[in-house]
Amino acid sequence: MELSINTLNSKEEFLLNHHGVDVFLKRDDQIHPEISGNKWRKLKYHLEKFYLGDYRQILSFGGAFSNHLAALAALGKLAEIPTYAMVRGEEAGDSPTLEYCSAQGMEWEAISRKDYSLKENPEFLEALQELRPGLYILPEGGKGVPALKGCAEIIDELEGTYDCIALAAGTGTTAAGLLAHPKAPKIRVYAALKGGSFLKPAIAQYLQEYQSEYGLAPIPRDLLIRKLDLVTDYHFGGFAKINQELVQFMNETYRKYQLKLDPVYTSKLLFGLLKDIEAGHFKAGSRVLVLHSGGLQGIAGMNRRLAKKSEELIAYD
Template sequence: MIQLEVLTQEIQINNPSVKLAIRREDLIHPFVSGNKFRKLKYNLLQAKKENHHTLLTFGGAFSNHIAATAFAGKENGFQTIGVIRGEELESKIKENPTLQFAQDCGMKFEFVSREEYRQKESDVFISKLNHKYGSFYLVPEGGTNEFAITGCEEILTSADSEYDYICCAVGTGGTISGVINSSFEGQKILGFPALKGDFLQKDIRNFAKKDNFSLITDYHFGGYAKVTEDLIEFINLFYQKNKIPLDPIYTGKMVFGVIDLIQKKYFPSGSKILLIHTGGLQGVAGMNLQLKNKNLQTIQFDD
């Protein structure tokens, strides 16, 4: 995969006491953006090293990881298989922009019940998939493993040593682990989980080599894939002001949280804060379909 130049943009806020900037990882690749590029980079190299021809992974209805793996596989000569949570989705591919995109990239789907999906890491479940599809390189749900962490360690560069705080959204914990490992002395890493609860601490510590991080658990907006009208309005206003699109599942919640914390004077005066935009914008179309069905305001990135 060819990596495009990564841009860092300063964000204007009504608080001159802190400096706020955002790393545009969403621009790293047109279809494998943000942390998905980072997580897949070394997994693809390892799959080739092991002479695999097929990638198999897991995800839900509007999974950024499914879409990214499908395109990355096509671009790098792999067959791809997506194990999808929810049997009912098999008849709704054309209604789902994420699954339709993945299918157009050549991905084959294995639709399973939610009960079966919870067993996806078991030896019995993987054995059944091997029996049906033959040999494959398994990429975990969300892409997080040791190779993904190595990729995410490349997000920060030497130029980022000026920042006091690095903030990123948290899903499976892989991205923040890589950022923690490559962070500079004196920096504090703040993670904003998209899921309810504080259970990710353990997962992060399995990969993180430092302890300079905290999880801010107040900005999940109801849990994974849940949004509120306030969040959608914030994303639209943020785009109007900064011309930077945010996704509603991960980065949108994180940016909302950081700006709210700035207003609450969480950060000391003079702080320099870097936000990591982890991509995920392909999921906006699917979210907008759900919002339209509920007659709610949609996400608008058109001028």
């Protein structure tokens, strides 16, 4: 069964008028109950490649709480494609995400950090393909040129015009996809991890790969510099690290706006963006679109970790 998801029910909704700046939300978290946010955007054209080639199974890589693996497992079940994942070792035994993946029929195995570091090694991948003929190898996080193509489509769907789109970044693939679209406004990227300055060169590199695949002229460097703002201050200690201030912000955002944020990406994004607006980083009257890139499946795993430390939980219902 070929899978296709209608993304147009992802609405841009007004959130609030914050210190003179209008903030809108693109609700990609509402695209689909299980393959939501940037996950479907990234998977869509990988799936097309899968269907076009002589493939029988999809392999990917991720951590024990990976939004990507959860979405891939759901996609596998819906599209009746066997899925297989290599999971970065530790914590694999206590992860609601992996329990969910198993329930969708995904086969996964936990491997050591050392083995996991081979995830882009051509010989390692070739050996896997020999063991499992017809294996489509989907890079960690679903990145790659097909992912940029899917993310660029977000720009085509926008109903309003915006001075800026703010989004969270892990690898920077989603941001690069937006920038790949010639009509993209300024893109403001909030790094979800510590030491996020690598994101600028990474985004430039993804764009280069995209442009050379499609024979497009490269975006001039000065234009890219003008279009891309990178914010690295709101990582809260590192990837998937969280503190009580962030949990309280998430719970308060839910109480005020019935808006659910995820603990790894979109909470840090909105927290940082609102602070930046308050600090005067945007001109009065600016229209800023926040991309809600999903990730809500990660709440259960984060709450398990918070409960073990007897800390306040993310409480949405």
